[in-house]
Amino acid sequence: MVVFSPVPFTLDAKGLDLQSTLFCGQSFSWQALDDGRYQGVAGGYAARLTQTNDCIEVQPLTPQADAADFWRRYLALDDDYAALHATFKEDTQLHRCVSYCSGIRVLRQPFFDTLLSFIISQNNNLTRIRQITDRLRARFGEEIAEGIHRFPTAEKLAALHEEDLKELKAGFRARYLIDAAQKVASGSVTEEKLQSLNDDDARKLLCTIVGVGPKVADCVLLFSLGRDAIAPMDVWMKRAVKELFGGALPPQAKGYEGIAQQYIFWYAKNHLE
DNA sequence: TGCCAGGCGACGC
DNA sequence: GCGTCGCATGGC
Numbered sequence: 001m002v003v004f005s006p007v008p009f010t011l012d013a014k015g016l017d018l019q020s021t022l023f024c025g026q027s028f029s030w031q032a033l034d035d036g037r038y039q040g041v042a043g044g045y046a047a048r049l050t051q052t053n054d055c056i057e058v059q060p061l062t063p064q065a066d067a068a069d070f071w072r073r074y075l076a077l078d079d080d081y082a083a084l085h086a087t088f089k090e091d092t093q094l095h096r097c098v099s100y101c102s103g104i105r106v107l108r109q110p111f112f113d114t115l116l117s118f119i120i121s122q123n124n125n126l127t128r129i130r131q132i133t134d135r136l137r138a139r140f141g142e143e144i145a146e147g148i149h150r151f152p153t154a155e156k157l158a159a160l161h162e163e164d165l166k167e168l169k170a171g172f173r174a175r176y177l178i179d180a181a182q183k184v185a186s187g188s189v190t191e192e193k194l195q196s197l198n199d200d201d202a203r204k205l206l207c208t209i210v211g212v213g214p215k216v217a218d219c220v221l222l223f224s225l226g227r228d229a230i231a232p233m234d235v236w237m238k239r240a241v242k243e244l245f246g247g248a249l250p251p252q253a254k255g256y257e258g259i260a261q262q263y264i265f266w267y268a269k270n271h272l273e
Numbered sequence: 274t275g276c277c278a279g280g281c282g283a284c285g286c
Numbered sequence: 287g288c289g290t291c292g293c294a295t296g297g298c
Binding site: 131 | 297
């Protein structure tokens, strides 16, 4: 492993709540350090992030030429959330959800990280999803910085067998992870193909993976492929749409249902029984 | 100590 | 097409 001397830099991040954004159930790749910083991975890159007021200090832990561009995009800092919030807040209930935690941003996460994470998420809880993804990275992912492992590549995972994943304690999801890796490694499901397809066709292609249904597919579309109009419907969202919105998202969410979804999900999870 | 978890596949109808 | 059930595991 190459020892890397990081050059920290600062990003303008007005309105962002880093802690909430990293821990509201859309990513499982970050941990809080004792000193208040957050350490995590995205694809082949690792970093430590700190928030002070309207700025994020990024300390890269891996070499990266375009680090500022990468992390700005990852944190969705170029997206106009002020305008989005103004529209969302025209609906009373959506206003309530956004106001609960308005500093949340929908992260732009790497494709394969996201696919593996949300396969693991099914019929699971946030704490345990984190534990299993931690073990997956630690056991099978390359160490890219001191004590920090990225997610395994599709090729690496595709060469393994279900029994090899026993120690992850992922249960019935182990064979799903292998099948996803095999389909990605063989080229039958790739990020490039998905990017070229419309939402419906991309969802269908993702659902060819064993263990990927509509909900996991939609998480991949939203969290890694930038499909902001896709709102994954998990148990919390179904409950919220029914109890708060009378059965359907309001027109103010149109085109950005996925972004609205993240506020609604987090509000529902913390307020509805 | 059971109940349930950011679902999905298999099966029956 | 739609409702139901089992699934590995363990957090709460």
